[in-house]
Amino acid sequence: MNNYEQKKMTTRALKILAGDHFFRELFISSKIFQDFLRPAANRYIVGENHFELFEKLKKLECIGYNTGIEFAGEEASSISEINTVVNEYINLIDNIEEGAYIKPQLGFDLSNLGSGISKELAILNCEKICEKAIKKDISIIISMERSKWTDIILDIFFILRKKFSNLGITLQAQLNRTSDDLADVIKTGCKIRLVKGVYDESENISLPRGEILDKRYLTLLRNIADNNNIFSYATQDPKLVEMIREEGIHKKGEHEMLHGVKPELIKSSRELLTIKPRISCVYGYNWYLHFMHRLAEHPENIYQAFIDIHLNNKNSELYNHQY
Numbered sequence: 347m348n349n350y351e352q353k354k355m356t357t358r359a360l361k362i363l364a365g366d367h368f369f370r371e372l373f374i375s376s377k378i379f380q381d382f383l384r385p386a387a388n389r390y391i392v393g394e395n396h397f398e399l400f401e402k403l404k405k406l407e408c409i410g411y412n413t414g415i416e417f418a419g420e421e422a423s424s425i426s427e428i429n430t431v432v433n434e435y436i437n438l439i440d441n442i443e444e445g446a447y448i449k450p451q452l453g454f455d456l457s458n459l460g461s462g463i464s465k466e467l468a469i470l471n472c473e474k475i476c477e478k479a480i481k482k483d484i485s486i487i488i489s490m491e492r493s494k495w496t497d498i499i500l501d502i503f504f505i506l507r508k509k510f511s512n513l514g515i516t517l518q519a520q521l522n523r524t525s526d527d528l529a530d531v532i533k534t535g536c537k538i539r540l541v542k543g544v545y546d547e548s549e550n551i552s553l554p555r556g557e558i559l560d561k562r563y564l565t566l567l568r569n570i571a572d573n574n575n576i577f578s579y580a581t582q583d584p585k586l587v588e589m590i591r592e593e594g595i596h597k598k599g600e601h602e603m604l605h606g607v608k609p610e611l612i613k614s615s616r617e618l619l620t621i622k623p624r625i626s627c628v629y630g631y632n633w634y635l636h637f638m639h640r641l642a643e644h645p646e647n648i649y650q651a652f653i654d655i656h657l658n659n660k661n662s663e664l665y666n667h668q669y
């Protein structure tokens with residue numbers, strides 16, 4: 347087995363582990379398990395409460411970044427979990443300074459707002475958040491989830507976009523359907539965040555990582571930029587970022603990355619002095635899935651995780667200097 351195949355298998359195994367119910371339950375119920383992983387997760391999770399979150403946002407904004415916020419957690423299945431998420435976002439918006447010069451962008455998964463229970467519930471909850479946010483001129487970006495949810499996520503987006511000019515959507519280049527979806531999304535004039543896609547999808551509906559996917563990503567991005575939509579290229583891939591820069595697309599849209607992943611790459615985007623890049627900051631106590639996905643998308647991060655655990659890093663402040 348060559349290196350590429352080994353990496354692919356490790357990524358696959360980590361994604362299965364990330365989705366495994368036993369470990370997700372164990373994480374929620376065991377403080378020992380949480381404490382063990384926390385020093386490694388602190389690289390990616392900016393804090394577990396609003397105080398830690400806003401401290402971090404301020405620091406990043408001061409050195410020249412736009413910011414994004416996402417409350418950690420995915421695929422909430424009970425009404426009480428869903429209500430917790432909705433209330434969290436409502437409180438978050440309340441806590442964002444009214445007259446702040448830089449406003450963070452909020453992002454979330456619709457499955458956390460109830461799309462797994464019913465479309466109507468997710469619409470109602472998303473509407474509550476958008477209404478509150480638009481009054482403070484805060485933009486919202488909906489994440490894209492597993493392909494079984496794509497239709498419902500787009501349906502909800504199209505319905506709500508008619509009412510909310512602050513609403514944008516994420517699209518996944520890996521899905522074969524995305525170029526068709528993009529044509530409809532572009533017409534709404536919304537902000538589009540283009541990602542490769544984090545979920546393990548079957549070959550008949552998606553492309554695996556590789557040159558063909560990178561080419562498709564660039565074609566989609568060119569299309570978005572040519573249509574004058576506001577957009578972000580949310581990728582942590584230095585080669586792809588290089589290609590985007592070579593074509594000059596970076597002068598039209600923002601580079602967006604997750605906190606803790608390759609800080610030197612987003613720093614290089616900031617130093618180009620074109621469009622201010624955005625660091626998406628995940629916070630909250632339910633960070634197991636977010637953390638596992640970061641390991642899965644780049645299995646070499648496991649070594650770093652062990653080092654972080656060994657050094658027992660206490661919080662994400664340690665990484666400020668890298669930005």
Ligand SMILES: Cc1cc2nc3c(=O)[nH]c(=O)nc-3n(C[C@H](O)[C@H](O)[C@H](O)COP(=O)(O)OP(=O)(O)OC[C@H]3O[C@@H](n4cnc5c(N)ncnc54)[C@H](O)[C@@H]3O)c2cc1C
Nearest residue numbers: 489490516541542543544580581582583603604626640644
């Ligand atoms: C802001 C943001 C929002 C996102 N929202 C969504 C979403 O809504 N739905 C969704 O499906 N996915 C989302 N993703 C994840 C995305 O789809 C990819 O899985 C993720 O960005 C990794 O793909 P890539 O383009 O960065 O490069 P890949 O092709 O995965 O990797 C190429 C190279 O990039 C570098 N790299 C990538 N990830 C890492 C890492 N974690 N650590 C170190 N190096 C790394 C490595 O050098 C790697 O060899 C989001 C990503 C970002 C940055």
